[in-house]
Amino acid sequence: MSYGLAVPTAETASCPGQLPPPPAAPRPVPGRDPRVQWALTMAVIVSGALTIRPMGVSGRGLVVAVLFVLNCAALLARGLPPGRIPPRAAVVWLSLGVLAAAALIGAGRSGTGYLFAFFLSGHIGYRLPARPALVLASACSLLCGGVLYFSIGGGHPLLPWAVGLTTGAPVLIGILNRVQHQAVEAALSAAESAERAARAEAQAAVLSERGRIARDVHDVLAHTLAGINMQLELADALLDTGDLEKVRAANDRAHSLVKESLKQAQWTVHALREDALPLVETLTAMLESSGHRDALTVRGTPVEVPARVTQNLLRIxxxxxxxxxxxxxxxxxRVELAFAASSTTLTIRNRPATRTVNAAGGSGMGLIGMRERVALLGGTLTAGPVTEGPDQGGWQVEAVIPR
Structure with missing residues (x-):
């Protein structure tokens, strides 16, 4: 029997807002086909009804009939799930069943009444723990063997007393079945736990990917649209002054930002597809498109870094x-990209403002997004004002990504 695990993908993992999956159907007892159990039980009952004698409504026949009914009830109870009957109640039921089986062997003069003892003894091994099962099965053997040996009740004259002693032997088969079923149950439980863990891992991966997409969308849309909005507001304000040259310059700058946003959209597609981009060349093009020529300094020998590192450094x-x-x-x-033996460091430093611009407030998610990106790569990020040197009063961001 194989137990496969269906690991959900990003498309099939549960998402907020979705209805929870329907509860799983009750799991059948492994290795026990209820139809086979019922077929064997009914075969023993039908065989007993056709062969056990005497059976009637008076005298000894009435006693045999009552014992036959009690044995049938004890045997039919085998079909009840183990969890439905408390352990103490199971001991009482099986003990009474053993007494009824031994009494039926003693009261009946012919037939297959002994089959009830055999099947009940086997179920004792399956239903009860090993020690009480062996004790009860031994009691069944002694009772059935004693009834036949001492001819208590004038029992079956053709049935040897040794057969009565063997009625407890099927308990070993029951114990083996019990151990096997417990092992299968443990394997199923382990498989279900692994499946739940896989689902949780897949959902965490989905949420992580959503966070990544959200950061990329923020980088592409929020920044570019904010810049375009500033230029359009500036152009609108300059229209009242009649300075067409400055209006044209603001309009050109807005067009430049649109073109830059198209490049950024391409970078986002590359990032989502994990395509590799040349770090130094792409960073140089980014700086030039932002109006900062010759602002990049590369220290150390440039080496190829993983696609994830490249994409996140470019976003930072x-x-x-x-x-x-x-x-x-x-x-x-000024931007510095340093390649060391154990890390790659990106430093961006800007000097204080030289002109006043009525900039719209940011979303506040930029620094959070940068920290998340660096954390995903196992690196560190520091950001804060520059307190000394020629850039004093400016701002610096430094990301260190280990190799």
Missing amino acids: AQESLTNAARHAPGGAV
Whole structure:
């Protein structure tokens, strides 16, 4: 029997707002086909009804009939699930069944009444723990063997007393079945636990991917649209002054931002598809499109870094450049990319603003997004004002990504 695990993918994992999956149907007892159990039980009952004698409505026949009914009830109770009957109640039921089986062997003069003892003894091994099962099965053997040996009740004259002693032997088969079923149950439980863990892991992966997409959308849309909005507001304000040259310059800048947003959209597609981009060349193009030529300094020997590292460093640079344009317009920007043996470090530093721009407030998610990106790569990020040197009063962001 194989137990496969269906691991959900990003499309099939549960998402907020979706209805929970329907509860699983009750699990059948492994290895026990109820139809086979009922067929065997009915075969023993029908065989007993056709062969056990005497059976009637008076005298000894009435006693045999009552014992036959009690044995049938004890045997039919085998079909009840183990969890439905408390352990103590199961001991009482099986003990009474053993007494009824031994009494039927003693009262009946012919027939297959002994089959009730055999089947009941086997079920004792399955239903009860090993020690009480062996004790009760031994009692069944002694009772049935004693009834036949001492001819108590004038029992079956053709049935040897040794057969009565063997009625407890099927308890070993029952114990083996019980151990096997417990092992299968443990395997099923382990498989279900692994499946639940896989579902939780898949859902965590989906949520992580959603966070990544949200950061990319924020980087592409929020920054670019904010810049375009600033230029359009500036152009609208300049229209009242009649300075067409400045209006045209603001309009050209808005067009430039649109073109830049198209490039950023391409970068986002590359990021979502995990396509590799050349880090140094792409960072240089980003700086030039932002109006910061010759602002990049590369230290160490450039090496190829994983696609995830490249994409996240480019996003951090983009975020920092956008923040510099918004909060320190006109200030010079310097970017340093350092390749070391154990890490790759990206530093973006801007000087204080040289002109005043009525910039709209940011979303507040930029720095959070940068920290999340670096954390996913196992690195560290520091961000804060520059307190000394020629860039004093400006802002610096430094991301260190280990190799």
